[in-house]
Amino acid sequence: MSGTATAAGFPPGSAGALLSIDLGAIAENWRSLQAAVGKAACAAVLKADAYGLGAARVAPALAAAGCRRFFVAHLDEALALKPLLPASATLTVLHGPTPGAEAEFAARGIQPVLNGRAQVDAWSALARRLDRELPAFVQVDSGMARLGLSPTELRALAADPRALAGIRVAGVMSHLACADDPGHPANREQLERFRAARRLLPPAPASFANSSAIFLGEDFHFDLVRPGAALYGLAPQAGMPNPMRPVVSLQARVIQCREIEAGAPVGYGFAWRSAQPSRIATVSVGYADGWLRSLCNRGAAWFDGTLLPLAGRVSMDTITLDASALPEGALRPGTLVELIGKHQDVDAVAARAGTIGYEILTSLGARYARRYLEAPATA
Template sequence: MFDDDGSAIAGGRLRIDLRALVENYSTLAARVAPAHLAAVVKANAYGLSAARVAPELFEAGCRNFFVAHFVEALELRPCLPDAATIWVLNGLMPGSETACARSDIVPVLNSLDQARRWQEIARSLGRSLRAALQVDTGMSRLGLAPQEAIGLAADARFGSDVSLELIMSHLACADTPDHPANAAQLARFEALAKHFPNVPRSLANSGGAFLTAGFHFDLARTGVALYGGAPDDAAENPIRPVVTLEARVIQLRNIPAGSGVGYGLSFSAERPSRVATIGVGYADGLPRSLGNRGAAWFNGHRLPIAGRVSMDSITLDVTELAEGELAPGDWIELIGPNQSIDTLARDAGTISYEILTSLGARYHRSYCETVGASEARAA
């Protein structure tokens, strides 16, 4: 059951279905088996609360969790049992190595500088320290260049100071399965990984989980697919939606033909029209680019956005609804059964990742818990 206490006083409500999240984890885990499946919970689990999401995934069998920054790992560590491994994708900023070594958190080393600093801390502590090593296979973002990685592999002292538990890279075009970059990165990764025998390997992200089994290796790292986003730009999404977003109607008004609506009067009514104003805007993560392009839904009817998206409100053309069908206080669907997060993102000219991570703090948030979580709380 969703707990909706407080939604009556909010302009919008965001409902997160943790049961769907866990089902998505199971679907993805089966997809990549016998590889293991990791959860990417950076950016506060893509805006959905890492403190709520990560324990549910642990109960579902997940043991590896990736964040972007060390501070995120510190916040997440108390939320998970010791059996969970937390990896820091961006590695460590200079000066944070000692704190990381004491926190049972594993950095992803992305450069020779990061690798050497981690090695120095290991020597100063007199013990081997766990780490992952990222190699650049063509994305030109994070990771060691091929010759740097090969040189590090040949450094026996580094191998004794640092316990490499993962070698990884990141696919640039996995959401486009036929892109030739995928095969090229796979070949480069396989060639580099041979220099690190017996070290587990990881290449696939959400899109990579839906590529052929050769991309899955030992560990796949899924993010947006867990939260309901489509892993592939073209194919039908096999993942269950996790998020429902609704906003309340503040006001309804009738306007004559020729009336302008919103800032800049960018919308002009071509006929006598009814306009509804809802209480969310770009301060709540609804991009300004949705103006005159996107839509909301009510009772199966698509309601086009009329005019620009404001900071705290959006105006909708509701002329097609019957008189009296919509009233102040009614809930309008922005993400839900009629409109996926990917559709909303497409209308905004962006991607589902950006929509999810931008959803603001003013929504009333409610969580549909799994049976296990509900029983645990009751106990």
Template sequence: MARDVMTVDARISDHLAGATGTITIDLGRIAANWKALADKVAPARCGAVVKANAYGLGADRVIPALYRAGCTAFFIATPAEAEAARLLAPDADIYALDGLVGNAAQIFVRHNIHPVLSTLDDVAAWSLAARNHGDALPAALHIDTGLNRLGLPSRDVRRLAADPALLSGIRVELVMSHLASADVPNDPKNREQLVAFGTLSALFPNVPKSLAASDGLMLGPAYHFEIVRPGYALYGGQASAADTAPVAPAVTVAARILAVTAIAPGETVGYSATWQAERASRIATIAAGYADGIPRSAGCSNGETGGHVIIGGHRAPIVGRISMDLITVDVTDLPIDAAKPGAFATLVGNGLTIEDQGFAAGTIGYEILTRLGPRFTRLYIDERT
């Protein structure tokens, strides 16, 4: 079902009638996206990245939806996220991408979390936790293959393989790495990392391997190994610059129009008077701003192109600067009845993608999605209804 402004408006119940902005999250679509990706990568296993509160959409609702759909492997970042995920997916494999942070070892032992070990210090700490626990503990090894962020360098990987005592008490259940340029399919770095990963991961025979996230899984079966780790694609994002993932948008963002003002030619709009009307214009002021995660860079000055919103099925350009709580939009060319106070403008959805908004703001869709703030009222469409 299409998610347009009227759909969003219709789903605001009486007790939400004062909402200035909404995020409508289609849990059924997220589950369907996961199933489509699982079909694409079969026979590889398809996990789900649900860190950062399921990319800002609500892990308490997204994880159960994916778990019911059949997902049995979840990737989170922090110890707090690990605890929450375990309650929501009781018998799933849960991997903590940040590894052992603070007192994470105690939490991970208690909740059967698999830390992703990226340093020799992490390996030593988890081995000690296993000895104290009196039994082997599960973990993943993260190999750096060229991203130079988290990950064991090749010399440390070879050291672990040559001296099994260093992994005493650790049950290595996954060897993984992360691609640096998977969103650009023809980048030679993808092949370089694939070869490096194949070489180093072979030092741990019979251990499942994982290299691809949302964009990497689109590079083809050679990158799938035993498990893939989509995140952004689950929520309808298109990570690859060349190939379209078999997913559909699952998120609609809308904000209420507070006022529509008529201005004369030569009048300016917004802070620092960066945009000046060249004709008699109508300006709609919308109740969202950079405090809600709308990038300030999506605004525009005269002679520049910024972001857009959709009002009554029509695209309208953002004009002037985006401020903390407000966006100003030129609705001069829209029908009078389309833009009126109390109606909703679509910021994401109804043909305006997360990628569109990211490009307009000089960033990426990931940032648009994960920065959406708590002042937006979250509305959920449950796949069971």
């Protein structure tokens, strides 16, 4: 997945761009994270279609590497993945059951995260109706004010001996707001709140660390870590060297090249004008493919080690590149230029777009031709 892309293996008349996804790198990233947390178990977060990379392909690769704990956001995601995973795998839904969906969770063997008293009460009521214990994670809000039992709810639940009747607490969890900034004081503050919350709940395995928090140290690991972004090659901590293997590369087709005169405008709104005679390459990727419009006059592509600045606005289906630095004829219709790869990774694209790598990955469009590089067979 390095070097300059060629059209080899990319069928004529196919999509306008080729997205390559290295399943072996995803598996290796999981193994390295599992090694980093020692005795704690390492799960995998597969929400949003494995961050846009195709959960149906990613999940079996992670299972083959040894992963047995998987988290998604919605029940539908869990139901789609369940047939693809070993019977020993556990699927947990982060958003918990929507009202009325509790019976489907129980019938299909999907484990919810209970994020508030209403979800706790509904899950307990179902367990009592079925006359059997039902497993679930319980999430506490340690300071992010997003999901989880509020401090008031937690105190009320702890004071009610029947609140968790019928529920087997499979784990207690929370989520960090600032884990990508190792020096942020909120990390330790949330850690102390999480420890205090656990003392109010039945003894159970604890899960606190996302990708970034794994690198905050052993205090944050507890019994189970839940990496997502790091599995897919994103840097876990801002401004630090990325220890993860790159997972994706993206090459896009040139549609047309043209010479323009000095001062000529390019694209919608005439947002870019050439300062000198220039060569413009139109490339078959746009915001409909997840190439964000904020990359206007800020994005870039690469060809044979040469930077090709994005000239003008990102259109729905195309971008225009200033290819003046290349020799005449270097780019022709059908040539592939690099948008993500050796010269700029997902985090670098995100920085140019003024966003984060998560948004870039999950925005990558469905129109790409996808090539999966299989993980090596393991014993």
